[in-house]
Amino acid sequence: MQHSIKNNFPNFSSELVATIEENGTEQSFEAGTILMRTGQYIKNTVLILKGKIKIYREGEDGGEFLMYYLQPGQACAISMICTAKSEKSQIMAKVVEDVTVMMIPLQLMDKWMMEHRSWYEFVIETYRSRFEEVLEVVDNIAFRSMDERLEFYLKRHSDACGCAEVKLSHQEIATELNTSREVVSRLLKKMEQRGLVKLNRNQIELLK
Amino acid sequence: MQHSIKNNFPNFSSELVATIEENGTEQSFEAGTILMRTGQYIKNTVLILKGKIKIYREGEDGGEFLMYYLQPGQACAISMICTAKSEKSQIMAKVVEDVTVMMIPLQLMDKWMMEHRSWYEFVIETYRSRFEEVLEVVDNIAFRSMDERLEFYLKRHSDACGCAEVKLSHQEIATELNTSREVVSRLLKKMEQRGLVKLNRNQIELLK
DNA sequence: ATTCTTCTGTGATAAATGTTACTGTAGGTT
DNA sequence: AACCTACAGTAACATTTATCACAGAAGAAT
DSSP, X not given: OTTSHHHHOTTSOHHHHHHHHXXXXXXXXXXXXXXXXXXXXXXXXEEEEEEEEEEEEXXXXXXXXXXXXXXXXXXXXXXXXXXXXXXXXXXXXXXXEEEEXXXXXXXXXXXXXXXXXXXXXXXXHHHHHXXXXXXXXXXXXXXXXXXXXXXXXXXXXXXXXXXXXXXXXXXXXXXXXXXXXXXXXXXXXXXXXXXXXXXXXXXXEEOO | OTTSHHHHOTTSOXXXXXXXXXXXXXXXXXXXXXXXXXXXXXXXXXXXXXXXXXXXXXXXXXXXXXXXXXXTTOBOHHHHHTTTTTOBOOSEEEEEEEEEEEEEEHHHHHHHHHHXXXXXXXXXXXXXXXXXXXXXXXXXXXXXXXXXXXXXXXXXXXXXXXXXXXXXXXXXXXXXXTSOHHHHHHHXXXXXXXXXXXXXXXXXXXXX
């Protein structure tokens, strides 16, 4: 019940919730699963009920440039956007914490736009917030240097999990920022000297 | 007539065209006009009938980081996205070639989604294509070095205007790529030596 | 305890980009 | 012609980021 549609999407009307439960397919995936690849055609919209999915852009060299995370109560904007033409995905989606999702066939997603006001509003709000998030990413890489980007990255993480400890290795961070591990280590060390963080193995504690 | 809704938006149904002409306000703006600022509230959706609008992200130092251009037959996705909550704009919009636009109050834009299939499809397609464009921008700054970005930038420009000559000063290019003029000059010189371009005052000719 | 693997720290060096400072040139203005 | 201004070229240097090379530390596996 904790991972129901009703709980995670409180703005959905009760008819919409019923329709989703009737037509959607609940599925679970383990951490590490790639749900979507660049160039793949999209057949479903995904509503997240449990877990965490990472949306990123893949570089030629295997970089996994982080765009944003999807968490319970959210949906994949890309899959929604690609609706009409069942276009190719331009991004990668990877499960980072075991997830349970509700899969919705694209035709329905489109159909409901006309039938359910709360669905329409949810979709528009999803577009808006994701677009904004991507704009913020652009801001960061266009105008900020690596040390600022790293600080921002850590803050985002701790905000998302609601705790001050970010459990990631330097290598993972480097991959998501498309830089090298050494650079991350060095910058973190400087941050530690400035009293901003406390470093442990596989864990960074934000101090303010 | 050349700059009518009908001509520029051929997919709109005739009822929709009529509704737009009845409810929208046609307005013209000179090159240089700022149509939208970061932090400003949005009250209208804009359909472009003539001219060119630049959508960019402004840096603290006055950088004008180019996101994309809007041309006849297109609409501002940001304004559409901010509909529901009449949210603040996250970007800047500046007229670069005298434009004529059709202004549509946001309530109507929202209302028509339900009433006109061709409007709905247009809006969704606008979201999709702009999102993609921004993702491509991210790709470029995240994974490519300045020389590649410059080449890409020039190609985009010549594609957009349909001609091989890009009429911009090095300074303007530098501003849009958020780098310095000297860097642009250097890289362009190298490109000229590689036989990719021919440089003239205020004009760069692409050779292939 | 010993071995292995992964993670972290750090110096040395290279490459890319940004900054400063100056020169020359084309075109417009007086 | 003389002057002005915007634009373009380039050298020298600073800074940032990337890469290479290696060493030590933490934890897991045997």
